[in-house]
Amino acid sequence: MVIISLSYHICRKEQQRTSTWSGGTTTEVAIYPPDAVYSKRNFAWRISTATVEVKQSTFSPLPGIWRLTMVTEGEMLLRHEGYHQAVLKPYEQDSYSGEWTTQSFGKVKDFNLMLTEGNKGELQALFIDEHPQSMLLGPYLTVEQLSPIFEAFYCVDGTIDFSVDGGTAEKLYAGDMLLLSGIDSRQQLQVQLTSDDKQKSSVIQATLFASS
Numbered sequence: 001m002v003i004i005s006l007s008y009h010i011c012r013k014e015q016q017r018t019s020t021w022s023g024g025t026t027t028e029v030a031i032y033p034p035d036a037v038y039s040k041r042n043f044a045w046r047i048s049t050a051t052v053e054v055k056q057s058t059f060s061p062l063p064g065i066w067r068l069t070m071v072t073e074g075e076m077l078l079r080h081e082g083y084h085q086a087v088l089k090p091y092e093q094d095s096y097s098g099e100w101t102t103q104s105f106g107k108v109k110d111f112n113l114m115l116t117e118g119n120k121g122e123l124q125a126l127f128i129d130e131h132p133q134s135m136l137l138g139p140y141l142t143v144e145q146l147s148p149i150f151e152a153f154y155c156v157d158g159t160i161d162f163s164v165d166g167g168t169a170e171k172l173y174a175g176d177m178l179l180l181s182g183i184d185s186r187q188q189l190q191v192q193l194t195s196d197d198k199q200k201s202s203v204i205q206a207t208l209f210a211s212s
Contacts, residue, residue, distance in 0.1 A: 007182040008164070013175030023057035023104075026050040026112075029154065029177050032210060041065070044210040045121060046114040047152060047177070052076070056105050062098025066115045069094055070123050070204060072156050074108035091125035091202070111154065111204050118211035126153075126203040128160060128195045135193075140185040140209075149183040150208040153193070158201025161194045171196075 011030050018027040028038065029047045036043035041064070049072075069078065070093040078094050079085040081101040086094040088108075096102060098114070115121050126133075137151055153162060155172040162178055163169040169192075172178055183189070195201040 007180060008170075009179045009181065010170060010172070011177040011179060013173065016175070021050075022054075024051040024053035030152065030179055032150070032208075041116070043114070044116055044119045045150075045208050046112075047154070047206060048112045048114075049154075049175075050110050050112060052104060052106070052108050052110070055107060056103065059098075059102040059104065061101070062114070064117050065098035066117075067096055067098050068113040068115075068121065068123050069096075070111045070125065072109045072111055072202070072204075074106055076104055076106040076108045076110070079103045079105070091204075093123055111156075113206055113208075120209040122207050124205050126193065126205055127200045128158075128193045128203055129200045130195050130198065132192050132194045135191055137180075137189040137191060138183065138185070138187050140183075148181060148210055149185060150206075150210070151180040151183065151189075151191075152206040152208065153178045153191075154204045154206070156202040156204060158199065159196035160201055160203060161192075161196060163192045165190055166192075169194075 016027050016029055018025055027049045031046045032044050038046060071088040071090055076088045080096050083100055088094055113121050140149055154177040155174055157174050160172040161169040162172055
């Protein structure tokens, strides 16, 4: 993780940790607090990507954790026993409890957000072309006990130039993620994203509220 300032971090692809599981591979992109350990379940939130290389798999139970999964390549059916099921095509998402018995069908690549109790988050896909795209972040209407606030921008493909409030642009390559932290809920930030490629680049934005 490269520190740009007190509030900006770039999680470079080559610095992320990849491990194998029974159905493929998973890569931890970021975790909060930074010294949290996934196996100890002592995190507020965790962002990861995964490659599912088998046609069918059963997810490991994760009591006390809420999950959001967005497919980035391929098509997946998620079946939650006793609850709902969802067919996910690229950049469609599903949210569900880690306590549920969940089966997946289909070989895909996906983006995952895990939240422990008391923490909240949401995902959305952005499609960026060579024309600068500006967006406003905040102010945030949150319950008082939810702080700090994070905004994460994960570059799925292509190359992105990213700047905040007209500052110096940072370049994000496929697999990189820029994390904004220390955001005041009353604050409004303007970010600008531009693709370096002739084709549109795909970015996943994660907005995260960690319990204080």
